[in-house]
Amino acid sequence: xxxxxxxxxxxxxxxxxxxxxxxxxxxxxxxxxxxxxxxxxxxxxxxxxxxxxxxxxxxxxxxxxxxxxxxxxxxxxxxxxxxxxxxxxxxxxxxxxxxxxxxxxxxxxxxxxxxxxxxxxxxxxxxxxxxxxxxxxxxxxxxxxxxxxxxxxxxxxxxxxxxxxxxxxxxxxxxxxxxxxxxxxxxxxxxxxxxxxxxxxxxxxxxxxxxxxxxxxxxxxxxxxxxxxxxxxxxxxxxxxxxxxxxxxxxxxxxxxxxxxxxxxxxxxxxxxxxxxxxxxxxxxxxxxxxxxxxxxxxxxxxxxxxxxxxxxxxxxxxxxxxxxxxxxxxxxxxxxx
Amino acid sequence: xxxxxxxxxxxxxxxxxxxxxxxxxxxxxxxxxxxxxxxxxxxxxxxxxxxxxxxxxxxxxxxxxxxxxxxxxxxxxxxxxxxxxxxxxxxxxxxxxxxxxxxxxxxxxxxxxxxxxxxxxxxxxxxxxxxxxxxxxxxxxxxxxxxxxxxxxxxxxxxxxxxxxxxxxxxxxxxxxxxxxxxxxxxxxxxxxxxxxxxxxxxxxxxxxxxxxxxxxxxxxxxxxxxxxxxxxxxxxxxxxxxxxxxxxxxxxxxxxxxxxxxxxxxxxxxxxxxxxxxxxxxxxxxxxxxxxxxxxxxxxxxxxxxxxxxxxxxxxxxxxxxxxxxxxxxxxxxxxxxxxxxxxxxxxxxxxxxxxxxxxxxxxxxxxxxxxxxxxxxxxxxxxxxxxxxxxxxxxxxxxxxxxxxxxxxxxxxxxxxxxxxxxxxxxxxxxxxxxxxxxxxxxxxxxxxxxxxxxxxxxxxxxxxxxxxxxxxxxxxxxxxxxxxxxxxxxxxxxxxxxxxxxxxxxxxxxxxxxxxxxxxxxxxxxxxxxxxxxxxxxxxxxxxxxxxxxxxxxxxxxxxxxxxxxxxxxxxxxxxxxxxxxxxxxxxxxxxxxxxxxxxxxxxxxxxxx
Numbered sequence: 036x037x038x039x040x041x042x043x044x045x046x047x048x049x050x051x052x053x054x055x056x057x058x059x060x061x062x063x064x065x066x067x068x069x070x071x072x073x074x075x076x077x078x079x080x081x082x083x084x085x086x087x088x089x090x091x092x093x094x095x096x097x098x099x100x101x102x103x104x105x106x107x108x109x110x111x112x113x114x115x116x117x118x119x120x121x122x123x124x125x126x127x128x129x130x131x132x133x134x135x136x137x138x139x140x141x142x143x144x145x146x147x148x149x150x151x152x153x154x155x156x157x158x159x160x161x162x163x164x165x166x167x168x169x170x171x172x173x174x175x176x177x178x179x180x181x182x183x184x185x186x187x188x189x190x191x192x193x194x195x196x197x198x199x200x201x202x203x204x205x206x207x208x209x210x211x212x213x214x215x216x217x218x219x220x221x222x223x224x225x226x227x228x229x230x231x232x233x234x235x236x237x238x239x240x241x242x243x244x245x246x247x248x249x250x251x252x253x254x255x256x257x258x259x260x261x262x263x264x265x266x267x268x269x270x271x272x273x274x275x276x277x278x279x280x281x282x283x284x285x286x287x288x289x290x291x292x293x294x295x296x297x298x299x300x301x302x303x304x305x306x307x308x309x310x311x312x313x314x315x316x317x318x319x320x321x322x323x324x325x326x327x328x329x330x331x332x333x334x335x336x337x338x339x340x341x342x343x344x345x346x347x348x349x350x351x352x353x354x355x356x357x358x359x360x361x362x363x364x365x366x367x368x369x370x371x372x373x
Numbered sequence: 374x375x376x377x378x379x380x381x382x383x384x385x386x387x388x389x390x391x392x393x394x395x396x397x398x399x400x401x402x403x404x405x406x407x408x409x410x411x412x413x414x415x416x417x418x419x420x421x422x423x424x425x426x427x428x429x430x431x432x433x434x435x436x437x438x439x440x441x442x443x444x445x446x447x448x449x450x451x452x453x454x455x456x457x458x459x460x461x462x463x464x465x466x467x468x469x470x471x472x473x474x475x476x477x478x479x480x481x482x483x484x485x486x487x488x489x490x491x492x493x494x495x496x497x498x499x500x501x502x503x504x505x506x507x508x509x510x511x512x513x514x515x516x517x518x519x520x521x522x523x524x525x526x527x528x529x530x531x532x533x534x535x536x537x538x539x540x541x542x543x544x545x546x547x548x549x550x551x552x553x554x555x556x557x558x559x560x561x562x563x564x565x566x567x568x569x570x571x572x573x574x575x576x577x578x579x580x581x582x583x584x585x586x587x588x589x590x591x592x593x594x595x596x597x598x599x600x601x602x603x604x605x606x607x608x609x610x611x612x613x614x615x616x617x618x619x620x621x622x623x624x625x626x627x628x629x630x631x632x633x634x635x636x637x638x639x640x641x642x643x644x645x646x647x648x649x650x651x652x653x654x655x656x657x658x659x660x661x662x663x664x665x666x667x668x669x670x671x672x673x674x675x676x677x678x679x680x681x682x683x684x685x686x687x688x689x690x691x692x693x694x695x696x697x698x699x700x701x702x703x704x705x706x707x708x709x710x711x712x713x714x715x716x717x718x719x720x721x722x723x724x725x726x727x728x729x730x731x732x733x734x735x736x737x738x739x740x741x742x743x744x745x746x747x748x749x750x751x752x753x754x755x756x757x758x759x760x761x762x763x764x765x766x767x768x769x770x771x772x773x774x775x776x777x778x779x780x781x782x783x784x785x786x787x788x789x790x791x792x793x794x795x796x797x798x799x800x801x802x803x804x805x806x807x808x809x810x811x812x813x814x815x816x817x818x819x820x821x822x823x824x825x826x827x828x829x830x831x832x833x834x835x836x837x838x839x840x841x842x843x844x845x846x847x848x849x850x851x852x853x854x855x856x857x858x859x860x861x862x863x864x865x866x867x868x869x870x871x872x873x874x875x876x877x878x879x880x881x882x883x884x885x886x887x888x889x890x891x892x893x894x895x896x897x898x899x900x901x902x903x904x905x906x907x908x909x910x911x912x913x914x915x916x917x918x919x920x921x922x923x924x925x926x927x928x929x930x931x932x933x934x935x936x937x938x939x940x941x942x943x944x945x946x947x948x949x950x951x952x953x954x955x956x957x958x959x960x961x962x963x964x965x966x967x968x969x970x971x972x973x974x975x976x977x978x979x980x981x982x983x984x985x986x
Contacts, residue, residue, distance in 0.1 A: 050836070052847065084828040086674065087838075096836050097848065102828035104677055105838025106670070107700050113635075113667040117674020117682070118828065120658050121633055125678065125828050143670070146663040348653050355654035360626050363619065363655065364790045368556065369609040370411050372789075 040077045045070035047080065050100045061212030061238035062092055065159065068210075068218035070099070075223050078126055085128045086115040088135035091166050092159035092238070095130040109140025112147040115154045123341045126226060129156040133174040134164050137193050141173075145202040150340040151230040157222065158195055158235045163244035181243075195235045196318025196332060200311045206232035207318060208331040212239060213252040217263065217329060224331055230339045250322055260322050264330040269301040272326050280326075287316045289325060306334040381594040385444035387452030388546065390539075391469050392461030394437040395427050397539035401459075402439025403785075405546060408556045410610045410787050413600025414443040417752075417896060418612075419451035419970070420783045424640065424723045431493040436468040443550075445599045449751075449896035451784065453972035456596070457549065458509075459542045461485060461516075463494035470504040478510040480545060482538065484517035514585065516541050523581040524574055533571070537578040544582020550596050554579060604789060611788045613752040613781035614644030617685075617711060620759025622655055625681045627760075628767055628799035633680040635660045635671035637690065640723045641779040642713035645685040665693035669710065673697060676706040677837075679803070679827030681763055685711040688730045689720065691774075692737070698772055699738045702862060704837045705814070705823050707766035707801065710744075711759070714778040716968040725968025726779035728892055729943035734774045735921055735950060741859045743866045745769070746920040748776040750895035753788035755781060758918060760796065761872075767801040769869055770822040776920070778893040778942075780970050806831040813837055813846035814858070821865035870922040876930050878913045879903075883933035885911035886984055889960070890940050891920060891947050894971055898940060901976035912980055920947070923954060931958050938963060938983055940976060 048070040056062045073083065083101035087093035089108035096103025106114045115129040136144045136158050147154065163181065164170040170183040174195065178187040199207045206228045210218040218236065225232035237248045250260045262272035262280070270280040271292070279301035281290045290296050302313070314333040320326060357363045388405065390398045399420055406418050421438040428435030442452035454474035460466045462485040473479065486500070496503050501511070520541050524534045547554065558576060565571040611619075625632035634657065636646040650659040658680070662668040669684040676682035686694060691712045701708045714730045716722025734746045745765055749758040755777055762775040804811065804826040811833045814823050826833035835846050841858060843849045878887065879902060890898040895916050902914040915930055917923070931937055939948040940963035948960050963979045965971055 079831070081829055081831045081834055084678070089839075096838070099836075100834055102834050103836035103838075104674070104704070105836065105840060106673075107696055107839050110666060110670040110697065113662065113670035114674035114677070116667075117633065117635060117660075117671035117676075118678040119674075120660060120671070121631065121675035121678035121680040121682070122827070122829055142663050143667050146667070344658060348656055348658075351653040352656065357652075357654045359793070360619070360623050360655070361793050363622065363652070364609075364793075365607065367609065368407065368411065368559075369607050369790065370413075371607055372413065372603050372605055 039079055041079050042077065043074050043080060045074045048073050048099055048101065050098055052097045054098050055094065056091060057241055059241040060091070061161070061240070062095070062159070064212045064215050065157070065218065065236055065238060066095065066098055068215045069157070069222055071215070071219035072222035072226065075219070076126070076226055082124065082126050083128065084118050084125050085130060086111050086118060087130040088132070088140055089166070090132040090135045092130055092132045093135060109135055109138070110143060111135065112140060112143035112156070116147050116150070116152045119152055119154055119341050120344060123153070123345060127154045129154055130159070131156060132159045133162060133172045133195070137173040137195065137198065145198070148199055148202040148204045148231045148233065151203070151205055151337055152340045153229050154231055155222070155225045156231065156233045158233055159238045160195060160235050161238045161240040161244055162247050163240050165240045165243050169243035194319055195233070197315060199233045200315050200318060200333065204233060204333065205230045205335045205337045206331070207235070207314070207333045208232070209235045209237065209327070209329050211237040211248060211251055211329065221331060224334070228334055230337055251327055260326055261329050262326040264304045264306070264317065264328055264332060266304060266306050266331070269298050269303050271298070271301060287320065287325070306331050307336070309335050380597050382597045382599070384446055384598070385442060385448060385452075386457070386550070386596050386598050387440060387442045387455045387474070388457045388459070389438055389440040389455035389469060389472060390459045390542070391436055391438040391465035392539070393430050393464070394423055394425065394435050396437065396461045397536070398437050398461070399439050401539045401543045402441055404543060404557050404560060406441045406785065407610055408547070408552050409441070409443045410608070411556055412552060414445070414598055415448040415601040415603060415787060416441055416443045417448045417451045418785045419780065422724055431462055431464050431490050433464045433468045433495055436465050438469065443598050445601055447601065448786070449900050450970070450973065453974050457546065459546065461538065461542065463491045463496060463500055466500050466504065466506070467494045467496065470506065473509055475508060476510070478512060479506065480512045480514065480542060482516035482542070483513040484515050512589075514545070519581060519585060520578055523578055527570070527574055529570065529574055533574065537575050540575045540578040541582035541585075544579040545586040548583045548586035550598065603787070606789045608787045608789055610785050611753050611756070612644070612783060612785040613749065613755040613777050614642070614713070614783070615648050616753050616755035616788070617749070617759045617775070617777060618645045618648035620756035621649070621681070621683055621709065621763055622652060622657070623756070623793065623796060624760045624763030624767075624799060626793065627796055628681055628763070628801060630679070630681040630801070631656055631658060632683065633658045633660070633672060633675035634683045634685065635662050635668040635675065636685045637662050637665045637668045639665070639687045639690045641715055641782045642685045642687045642690070642711065644782060645711060645713070665690040666697060669694040669697040672708060673701055673704070673706060676701070676708050677704070677828070679825070681767065682707070683709045683711065685713070687713045687715050688717045688733070691730060691733055695738045698744065699740060699742050700839050701772040702742050702744060703839050705770050705862070706772070707770055707825070708772040709759070709762045709766050709775060710772060711775045711777065713782045714776060722968040724779065726893065726970060727943060727966065727968060728778060728894070728941050729946065729966070730776065731920065731943065731946040731950065734776055741863065743863050743921065745771055745773040745866055745869050745922070746776065747773065748892035748918055748920055749781055750892055750916060750918055752781050752784045752786050756791070764797070764799045765869055765872055767799050768822070769820050769865065770802065770825060771866060771869070776892055781893045801825055803827070804830060804833055806833070808832050811835050812844060814842060814844045816861065820868055821861060867922055870925055873919045873922060873924050875926040876915050876917065876924040878915050878930060880906070881913045882930070884913050885934070886936040886938060886980060887931065887934035888912060888914045888938050888940060888976070888980060889917070889951070890914065891917040894940060894942060897971040897973055898976060901973040901980065904973065905977055905980055910981070910984060912984070917947070920950070928955055931955065936961060936983060938980065940971065942966065942971065
C-alpha cells in the first residue's frame with residue numbers, strides 16, 4: 036500500500052450524485068460511517084476502488100467520489116479480486132448484500148475468502164430482498180413470511196459469520212447501521228487488516244423488513260442484547276455492565292457478575308487467536324439467551340493471495356532464462372531452414 | 374540390407390497412431406511429428422481422443438488416435454486417409470478401418486488380437502474378413518512378446534515393461550520412414566531425468582522396434598518424404614492453444630501491460646490457461662477461478678484496473694459468461710474472450726471439434742449487445758489472431774471474442790518464428806493524472822472508443838457499471854439516452870472494420886463457384902479448392918477470419934461468382950449471418966456435424982455436385 040499520507044474529510048468522499056435510498060434506510064448511516072473510515076485511512080482518494088454487485092446497497096459506489104464499479108448480480112467478489120490482483124496498490128472494497136453475497140454470489144464469496152485476497156467486504160444484512168420488493172433471503176429467519184414465502188420459509192438461514200469462518204476466513208466483524216461510531220471504527224480495522232475482511236453490517240430495510248434488528252438497535256434494549264468485543268478486554272455487557280460470557284465446558288454461557296463471579300472469571304477477547312472455536316461461538320450467539328456479538332470477532336494475520344502471487348512472480352523472475360517474448364519464441368526445440 | 378529397392382518416394386504421407394487411451398498414442402504421434410519437423414517436413418497433426426481419461430479397455434469408445442500428415446510440399450490438413458495405421462488392439466482397427474487409404478499399411482500388435490479383445494472391439498471372430506482388411510498391407514508383429522523379451526533382464530515390473538509398447542511401434546515407424554532417434558532420445562532424457570531405468574527401457578524398446586522392422590523381410594515399402602522447400606528462417610512446431618497463449622503474451626508486451634488471465638479448466642481450452650500459468654517469468658497473473666463466471670469477472674476487474682485481461686473457455690463456458698460479456702460491453706472495457714469450440718449443445722462432444730458456437734458468439738446475450746468476433750484458421754495463426762484480438766480490444770475499448778476450435782487447439786504444425794520487432798505497437802487510450810473533469814463515455818471521434826482511466830490515476834475517479842449511463846456516467850433511464858448509447862456501442866463495433874483487411878480469394882476474382890469458409894476449416898477447404906482447380910474446375914475460396922465486422926469488400930467479392938457455397942462444421946450458422954448481412958445473394962450450404970473436420974474428398978464431391986446443378 037502507498038506510503039503517501041493525505042488529509043481528507045468524510046465530505047471529500049461524497050460524490051455529486053443524488054442519494055436515492057428510501058428515507059430512513061439504514062444504508063444512509065453506513066455511507067456516513069464508510070466516508071468517516073476512509074478519511075481516517077489517510078490514503079489518496081484515487082487509490083480507493085469500490086466494487087458492488089446488485090441490490091439496494093450495491094448502488095453505494097455511485098455515492099462515493101472514489102473509483103467505482105457497479106457490477107452484476109453476485110459477482111462483486113470476483114470483480115474485486117481481479118481489481119486487486121491487477122493492482123495490489125489499491126484499497127479495494129466490495130459492497131454487497133445478503134442475497135448478492137450468499138445466494139447468487141455464494142461461490143465467489145467463499146472462494147475470495149478462502150484465497151484471502153486483500154479486499155474489504157461490507158456485507159449489508161437486512162434479511163430480505165429489498166430491490167425486488169420483499170422476497171426472503173438466505174439470512175431470513177426460518178418461518179419468515181415474505182412475498183415468496185406467504186406461509187413462512189421452510190429453510191434454515193445462513194449465519195454470515197459462521198460461513199466466513201467455515202470458508203477459512205481470517206477477518207470477521209459485525210456492526211449495525213445505527214451505530215455509526217462503531218461501524219466507522221470496524222471498517223477502518225477491516226481496511227487495515229491484510230487479507231479478506233468481512234464486516235457484516237446489520238441494516239434495517241425500512242420498507243420490507245422494518246425492525247428486523249430492532250432489539251439490537253433500540254436504545255432501551257440494545258445494551259442487554261449485544262456485546263461489543265474489544266481485543267484484550269473481558270467480554271462484559273449489559274446496561275449495567277453486570278453480565279459476562281464464560282465457557283461452560285465446550286459451550287458459551289452468560290453469567291451474572293457478583294455472587295463470587297468476578298471479572299477474572301470472564302473470557303477475554305482474543306480476535307487474533309488462529310483457532311476458530313471461540314470465534315465461531317461468538318459469531319453464532321443469538322437473542323434471546325445470548326447477546327449478539329459486535330465489533331471485530333476474528334482478525335488473524337495470514338499470508339494474502341495477492342502478495343503470494345506477487346512473491347511467486349518475483350521469485351520465478353529472479354533466475355529466469357526467458358526475459359521477453361523473443362526469448363520464449365526461440366526456446367525449446369527449433370530449427371533453421373536454409 | 375538393401376533398402377533402396379523398396380523405397381517409394383512420396384510428396385506426402387499420412388500416419389495414424391491408435392490404441393487404448395492409456396497406450397501413449399498421443400505421445401507417440403507427437404514424437405514422430407516433431408522428429409519429422411526437425412527433419413524438415415511440413416506437417417499438420419490431428420489428435421482425436423475420447424473424453425474419458427481411461428475408457429473401458431479394448432473398446433472402440435476408448436480408442437485414442439493421433440494423425441499426422443508429413444509432406445515434401447506444403448501441408449494444410451492432417452489428411453483425409455492414412456497411408457499407415459498403427460493399431461495397438463482390435464478396437465483401434467475397428468475404429469479406424471474407414472480412415473485408411475486403399476492399399477495402405479496397418480501395423481498391429483498381434484498379441485492383442487485375442488478372441489476376447491476381438492469380441493470386445495465389436496467383431497464376431499475375424500477382423501480381416503469382417504472389415505475386408507486384405508485390401509491393406511497388414512504387418513502383424515507380436516509387439517507385447519517382443520517388448521517383454523527386450524526388457525527381460527532389466528528387472529522392471531511387468532506394468533512398466535508393457536508401458537513401453539508404444540516405443541516399439543514408434544521404432545518400427547521410424548524405420549519405415551527412415552527417421553533418426555535423436556529427438557526422441559532427448560525427449561526421454563528430459564522427461565525421465567530422475568529415472569534412468571525408464572530412459573533406458575524406452576530407448577531399448579525403441580531400437581528393438583526399429584531393428585525388428587529392419588530384419589523383417591518384405592515387410593512393406595519404405596516411404597521417403599524429402600524435406601519441404603520452405604521459406605528460410607527459424608521454425609518450431611506449435612499447437613493452437615500454445616499459439617493463442619503466446620499471441621496474448623506478445624500483445625501484452627507490445628502494449629506494455631501486465632497480462633491477466635482468469636479462467637476455469639474446460640476441454641479443449643485448458644491448454645491456454647496452462648501455457649499462461651507457466652509464464653510467471655514473463656509476469657503473467659494467471660488465476661484459476663472457482664467457475665467460468667468468476668473467470669470472466671476477475672478478468673473484467675483486472676481490465677478495469679488496467680491489465681490486458683483475458684478469459685478462455687469452450688462453448689458451455691461461453692454460455693455461462695454471457696451476462697458478464699454484456700457487462701464488459703456496457704462498461705466499454707477491453708477484454709479478450711477465447712472460445713475453443715467443441716461439439717455441442719450442452720456437454721456435447723467435449724474432445725471433438727465443431728463450429729457451432731458462432732451464433733452464440735455473435736448474438737448470445739441479453740439486450741443489444743454486439744461484440745467483435747474473429748476466428749483463427751490454422752494452429753499457428755492462433756498467434757496472429759490472439760494478438761489482433763487483444764490489439765482491437767485495447768485500442769477500441771471493446772470486448773473481443775476469438776473463436777478457435779478443438780481441431781486448431783490440439784493440432785500442430787511447423788511455424789516460422791516471428792520477430793517481435795515486426796509486430797505493431799498497441800496503444801490503448803490510457804488517461805494520465807489530471808485535474809480536468811473525466812467524462813467516462815466521451816468518445817474518440819473516429820473510433821468512438823472511450824478513454825481508459827484506471828484506478829490509481831489521480832483526479833480521474835469515476836463510476837461505471839452495468840446500468841445504462843449518460844456520457845458523464847450518471848445512471849439514466851431517459852429513453853433517448855438509452856437508444857443513443859445502444860447505437861453508439863454498435864457503431865463502435867462496426868467501425869472496427871477499419872482494422873479488418875479486405876478478403877482475398879484463392880485464386881480468382883470471378884468464376885463459377887466461390888467456396889466460403891471461416892475459422893478452422895481453412896486447410897481442408899484450401900486443399901479441396903486447389904485440387905478442384907487442378908482438375909480444371911472454376912472454383913475459388915474466400916476464407917473469413919473476421920466475422921464481426923466482416924471485411925468491407927465482402928459483397929464485392931461475392932458478386933464475382935455465380936454460385937456461393939458456405940461450408941462449415943455446423944447446421945448453417947455463418948451462412949445465416951451472411952444471409953442477414955447480404956440479402957441480395959443466394960447461398961448454398963455444405964454442412965457436417967459429426968465432431969470431425971471435413972475431409973477434402975467430401976468437399977470436392979459436394980462442390981462438383983453443386984457445379985453440376
